[in-house]
Amino acid sequence: MSEAPLLNATAITKTYGSQIGCENISLDIHEGEVLAIVGESGSGKTTLLNCLAQRLPMTAGRVSYRMRDGTTRDLAGLTEAERRFLMRTDWGFVHQNPADGLRIRVSAGANIGERLMAIGDRHYGQIRETAHDWLSRVEIPGVRIDDRPTAFSGGMRQRLQIARNLVTNPRLVFMDEPTGGLDVSVQARLLDLLRGLVDQLALAAIVVTHDLAVARLLSHRMIVMKGGRVIETGLTDRVLDDPRHPYTQLLVASILEV
Numbered sequence: 605m606s607e608a609p610l611l612n613a614t615a616i617t618k619t620y621g622s623q624i625g626c627e628n629i630s631l632d633i634h635e636g637e638v639l640a641i642v643g644e645s646g647s648g649k650t651t652l653l654n655c656l657a658q659r660l661p662m663t664a665g666r667v668s669y670r671m672r673d674g675t676t677r678d679l680a681g682l683t684e685a686e687r688r689f690l691m692r693t694d695w696g697f698v699h700q701n702p703a704d705g706l707r708i709r710v711s712a713g714a715n716i717g718e719r720l721m722a723i724g725d726r727h728y729g730q731i732r733e734t735a736h737d738w739l740s741r742v743e744i745p746g747v748r749i750d751d752r753p754t755a756f757s758g759g760m761r762q763r764l765q766i767a768r769n770l771v772t773n774p775r776l777v778f779m780d781e782p783t784g785g786l787d788v789s790v791q792a793r794l795l796d797l798l799r800g801l802v803d804q805l806a807l808a809a810i811v812v813t814h815d816l817a818v819a820r821l822l823s824h825r826m827i828v829m830k831g832g833r834v835i836e837t838g839l840t841d842r843v844l845d846d847p848r849h850p851y852t853q854l855l856v857a858s859i860l861e862v
């Protein structure tokens with residue numbers, strides 16, 4: 605892992621009127637590191653993720669990012685064009701609902717190809733070949749390349765969304781409950797696939813999940829949120845095997861009882 609963090613967040617707060625979304629959160633993420641954000645419903649996980657990914661304006665705080673050219677930039681200072689370019693190239697965002705991250709009316713191949721075209725690729729044959737290659741990497745048969753995502757199962761759609769995000773070789777991928785809403789057996793397979801891709805590509809990822817098994821399998825480090833605040837943070841195995849905060853102890857115990 606490189607020493608300077610890829611992304612640094614300092615004292616992030618987001619309020620919705622008088623309602624606190626998340627409060628005074630600071631964190632670092634390094635290249636190739638997977639961070640899980642866990643906590644009960646309403647604890648502020650999605651709010652934090654969306655602030656980090658610049659999808660939601662923060663009430664206070666700062667996010668800086670080490671760009672591909674090596675310079676570290678305060679993301680509030682990016683121009684709209686720079687911000688869009690960053691999101692299309694170096695970042696990915698995997699939504700819980702694949703329909704939010706796909707263009708549902710165009711083919712699977714076009715869903716992948718579109719990201720490549722957005723960064724300037726113009727060679728149709730090459731784009732199609734890359735799309736084909738990515739479909740097989742996410743275990744979608746190449747013969748389905750011209751099918752629309754509407755003809756896919758939930759698991760296939762989610763795998764397509766992942767391919768669409770990874771085709772530009774991002775260094776950081778944000779994921780909001782990537783296995784939520786799928787059958788348990790489909791979840792397990794998707795999680796396996798995700799873990800393989802994250803390893804192979806040495807991706808950094810920030811993964812929101814309420815499922816501690818997802819955190820255990822995917823992440824190196826985790827933060828536990830409650831009421832908009834971080835109440836515990838540490839290496840995933842340490843937090844899950846030896847939780848220190850009473851709330852984390854409760855969270856871990858409730859899973860073990862199931």
Ligand SMILES: Nc1ncnc2c1ncn2[C@@H]1O[C@H](COP(=O)(O)OP(=O)(O)OP(=O)(O)O)[C@@H](O)[C@H]1O
Nearest residue numbers: 620623624625644645646647648649650651652814
């Ligand atoms: N658009 C909004 N307007 C007002 N309050 C909001 C809005 N979005 C979130 N909140 C509030 O902010 C707090 C954090 O919500 P958030 O969705 O970030 O939690 P979460 O941990 O992601 O929950 P879940 O797991 O249910 O998605 C909650 O109290 C929620 O009601």
